[in-house]
Amino acid sequence: MKRSTALLLAAGLTAGLAACSGDDGDDNAAASDGPLTVWIMGDSGTNFEQLVAPFTDDTGIDVEVVAIPWDGVDQRLTTAVASGDGPDVLQVGLSKLRTFADAGALLPLDDALEDRPALDPGNFAEGVAGEATAVGGEIVSVPWISDTRVLFYRSDILAENGIDQPPATWDQLRDDAATLAGRGDGQYGYYVPQWDSPLPVIMTWDQGGDIVGDDGAVSFDTPEFAAAVDLYTGLYEDGSVPTNADFDQTQGFISGVTPMLISGPYLAKAISDAAPELDGAWDVTTVPEAESGTSLFAGSNLALWHDTPNEDAALDLLEFLSAPETQLSWYEINGELPTVTAALEDDALTADPQAQVYVDQLADARVLPMVPNWDGGVGADLLTALNEIVLNGADRDSALADLYTKTGSVSID
Numbered sequence: 001m002k003r004s005t006a007l008l009l010a011a012g013l014t015a016g017l018a019a020c021s022g023d024d025g026d027d028n029a030a031a032s033d034g035p036l037t038v039w040i041m042g043d044s045g046t047n048f049e050q051l052v053a054p055f056t057d058d059t060g061i062d063v064e065v066v067a068i069p070w071d072g073v074d075q076r077l078t079t080a081v082a083s084g085d086g087p088d089v090l091q092v093g094l095s096k097l098r099t100f101a102d103a104g105a106l107l108p109l110d111d112a113l114e115d116r117p118a119l120d121p122g123n124f125a126e127g128v129a130g131e132a133t134a135v136g137g138e139i140v141s142v143p144w145i146s147d148t149r150v151l152f153y154r155s156d157i158l159a160e161n162g163i164d165q166p167p168a169t170w171d172q173l174r175d176d177a178a179t180l181a182g183r184g185d186g187q188y189g190y191y192v193p194q195w196d197s198p199l200p201v202i203m204t205w206d207q208g209g210d211i212v213g214d215d216g217a218v219s220f221d222t223p224e225f226a227a228a229v230d231l232y233t234g235l236y237e238d239g240s241v242p243t244n245a246d247f248d249q250t251q252g253f254i255s256g257v258t259p260m261l262i263s264g265p266y267l268a269k270a271i272s273d274a275a276p277e278l279d280g281a282w283d284v285t286t287v288p289e290a291e292s293g294t295s296l297f298a299g300s301n302l303a304l305w306h307d308t309p310n311e312d313a314a315l316d317l318l319e320f321l322s323a324p325e326t327q328l329s330w331y332e333i334n335g336e337l338p339t340v341t342a343a344l345e346d347d348a349l350t351a352d353p354q355a356q357v358y359v360d361q362l363a364d365a366r367v368l369p370m371v372p373n374w375d376g377g378v379g380a381d382l383l384t385a386l387n388e389i390v391l392n393g394a395d396r397d398s399a400l401a402d403l404y405t406k407t408g409s410v411s412i413d
Contacts, residue, residue, distance in 0.1 A: 035061065035062035035063065035064055036061060036062070036063050036064065036088045036089060036310055036313055036314055036317055037064045037066060037087040037088050037089075038052075038063055038064070038065050038066065038087060038088065038089045038090070038091075038317070039066050039068050039076070039087045039089070039090040039091060040065055040066070040067050040068070040091050041067075041068055041069075041070055041073060041091045041093065041300065042067070042068075042069070042070055043067060043069075044067070044334050045065045045066070045067025046067075047330075047333045047334045048065050048067075048334075049063075049065050050333060051321075051326065051329060051330055051333060051334075052065070052317070052320070052321075054320075055316075055317060055320045059313075059316060061313050061316070061317070063317065066087065070093070073093075073096060074096075074099075074375075074376070077099070077100060077103060077105060080105070080305075081103050081104065081105055084307070086105065086305035086306070086307075086308075087305055087308075088304065088305055088308040088309075088310045088313070088314045089302055089303070089304060089305070089308075089314050089317060089318070090302070090303055090305060091144065091300050091301070091302055092106075092141055092300060092301050092302070092303050093298075093300045094132060094297070094298060094299060094300060094301065094367055094368065095198075095298070095368055095374045095375055095379065096374070096375065097132075097133075097135060097140070097141060097301065097370065098135050098370045098371070098372055098373075098374075099372065099373050099374075099375075100140075100303070101135035101136065101138075101140050102135070102372060104306055105303075105305065105306055106135075106140040106141065106303045106304065106305070106306055107140070107303070107304040107305065107306045107307075107308065107311070108138045108139065108140055109139045109140060109141070109142070109303075109304065110138060110139050112311070112315055113139065116315055116318075116319055118318075118319040118322045118323060119142055119315070119318060119319060119322055121133070121139070123322065123340055123341060123342070124143045124339050124340055124341060125143075125146065125339060125340070125341050125344055125362060126363075132297065132299070132301070132367045133301055135370065140303055141301035141302060141303040142301055142302050142303070142318050142322060143299065143301055143322075143339035143340075144299065144300055144301050144302045144321065144339060145299040145300045145330075145336045145337065145338075145339065146297070146299045146336075146337040146338060146339045146344075146358070146362060147264040147265065147266070147297075147298045147299040147300065147336065147337065148264065148265075148295050148296065148297050148298070148299075148337070148358055148361045148362050148365045149198075149202065149262050149263060149264055149287060149295045149296045149298065149361070149365075150262065150263075150264075150265075150284045150285065150286060150287060150295065150357055150358060150361050151166060151167075151173075151260065151261075151262055151284065151285050151286065151287055151288065152253060152260065152261050152262070152263055152267060152268075152271075152282065152283075152284050153166045153259060153260045153282065153283060153284070153285070154253065154256055154259035154260070154278075154281060154282045155281060155282060155283050156281040156282070157180065157256050157259040158176070158180070158259065158260075161179055161180055161183065162179070163176050163179065163180075166260075166283075166285045167260075167288050168288060168289060169288050169289050169290060170203065170206060170231055170288045170289070170290050171290075172288065173190065173260065173288045174231065174234055174235060174238065174240070176189060176260070177189025177190040177235060177238065177240035177241070177260060178238045178239075178240050180240070180259055180260070181238065181239050181240045186257065187256075187257060188239075188240055188241055188242050188252075188257060188258045189238075189240040189241075189258070189259065189260060190235055190240050190241050190258060190260045190261060191241060191242065191247065191249050191252055191253070191258035191260070191261040192232070192235060192236075192241045193249060194245050194383070194387055194391070195383070196383075197374070197375070197378075197379030197380070197382050197383050198296045198298060198368060198379075199232075199262065200225075200228050200229070200232050200382060200386060201296070201368065201382075202262075202287065202294065202295055202296050203227075203228035203231050203232060203290075204222075204224050204225045204227075204228040205292065205294040205366060206228075206287070206288070206289060206290045206291060206292050206293060206294055207224040207225075207227040207228050207290050207291055208224055208290070208291030208292065209222050209223070209224020209225055209227075209228075210222075210224075211225065211369065212369045212371075212412055215411075216411045216412045216413040217408070217409075217410070217411045218369070218371060218378055218407045218408070218410040218411065218412075219408070220382070220400070220403055220404055220407060221400075221404045227290075229386070229389075229396070229400065232386060232390070233386070233389055233390050233396070236390040236391075241258070242257070242258065243390075243391060249261055249263065249267070250267065250270050250271065250274065251274075253267075253271060253282070254271060254274060254275045254278065262287060262295075264298065264336075264337075265331075265335055265336060265337045265354075265355075265358050266334070266335045266336055268284065268335060268354060269334070269335025270335070283354065284354050284357045284358075285357060286357060286360060286361045286364075287361065292364070293364055294364050294365065294366055295361050295364065295365045295366075296365060296366065296367075296368070297362070297365040297366060297367050298367075298368070299337075299339065302318055302321065304318075322339075322340055323340075324338070324340050324342040324343040324346060325343075327339065327340050327343040328343050328346055328348050328349065331343075331349065331355075337355070337358050337359075337362075344359050344362070369412050370412050371410050371411070371412050372410070377407075377410065378407050378410055381403055381406045381407055382403060382407075384403075385399045385400060385402060385403040386399075
C-alpha cells in the first residue's frame with residue numbers, strides 16, 4: 001500500500017476561481033486528458049494536491065485544485081451556475097447536496113457507475129451511499145468523507161474532578177458538565193457551537209424522535225424535540241457552556257476550558273498536531289444516549305459538474321479517490337474518515353482505538369433530512385430560535401412557535 005509519510009502545511013486558499021475547462025477544438029482530447037479543475041471545500045486544498053499527485057503521475061492528467069472556504073460555497077455556486085463557469089469535479093457537503101442538485105449543477109451518474117466498478121455503491125459503508133448520494137432518485141455524487149460526530153473528552157480533567165468515565169447518557173453529560181464548570185470563573189464543562197444546526201437534531205434523534213414526519217414535512221412540534229430543547233437550553237442555564245460566538249473549539253479543548261464537546265474525526269488530528277503533549281490525556285467515545293445513541297453522518301461527497309467536457313477523466317479521478325489505499329492516505333494526511341468499507345476495515349485503521357470509535361459510531365448515524373437549502377433555511381431557523389432563547393433571553397414558547405411557523409411548510413419531497 002502506498003502511504004503518504006509527511007504532511008504538507010496548508011498554504012492558504014488558492015487565489016481566484018480557475019476557469020472551467022473549455023473546448024479547445026479537440027473534443028476527444030478534452031474528454032480524456034483534462035486538465036481537471038477540482039473544487040475542494042475548506043482549507044485542505046494543499047493536502048489534496050499531495051493526495052492526487054500519484055494520479056497525475058500515473059495518468060498524465062493534471063489536476064488544478066481550487067480551495068473554497070465553506071462560507072463562500074453558496075456564492076461560488078450561484079456565480080458558477082449563472083456564468084456556466086464551473087469546475088470538473090467538486091466537493092459537496094451533504095447539507096448542500098440537494099441545493100446543488102436542485103440548481104442543476106450536478107451530473108447524474110447512474111449510467112456512468114455501471115462501467116466503473118470502483119464506484120459501485122456496494123463498495124461503500126452501509127448508510128453512506130443511497131440517501132447520502134442521491135437526490136430525486138438520481139445518483140448525483142460519490143461518497144468521499146465519513147464525518148460522523150463523536151464525544152471528545154479530556155480524561156485527565158474529568159478524573160481530577162471525580163469523573164472516572166465519560167458520560168454514557170445525555171443526563172450524565174449535563175451533570176458532568178455542571179461539575180466541570182464549577183472549577184472556577186472562565187471554566188466550562190461542554191462546548192455548544194452556535195453555528196452547529198445538526199447538534200439539536202442529534203439530541204432529538206437520541207430522544208427517540210425525528211424532525212420530519214411520516215408525510216415528509218418538517219415538524220419540530222414534538223415531545224422529543226421539546227426534550228432536546230430542554231437539554232440544549234439546560235446546558236446554558238447551568239453555566240456549562242461559553243456564550244461568546246468566536247470561541248475556538250480546538251483551543252478550548254486543548255486549554256481545558258471546555259473539556260467535552262462533540263465533533264468529527266478531523267478535530268482529533270487538529271488536537272494531535274497542535275498539542276502532542278496531551279497524548280494520553282484525552283480520548284473519544286460514541287455520543288451519549290437517551291432513547292438511542294444516534295449521531296450525525298455529516299460527510300461530504302464528490303460530484304461532477306453538469307456539463308464538464310472532461311467526464312471520462314473526472315470519473316477516472318473519482319475511481320482513484322475511491323480506492324481504499326487513497327482513502328487511507330487521506331485519513332493520514334487530513335484526518336478525515338474513509339467511506340469505502342475496505343478502508344474502514346483495513347488494519348491500518350482498525351488498529352487505532354480512536355478510529356474504531358468512529359467506525360462504531362457510523363453504525364448508528366443518520367444523514368440530515370434532504371430539505372431544500374438546509375443551511376440557509378431550516379437549519380438557520382432552528383439556530384435562530386435556540387440562540388434567541390439561550391443568548392438573548394427570548395421567551396421559549398414564542399421562539400419555538402416562530403420556528404414551527406417558519407419551517408412547517410418545508411418538505412423533503
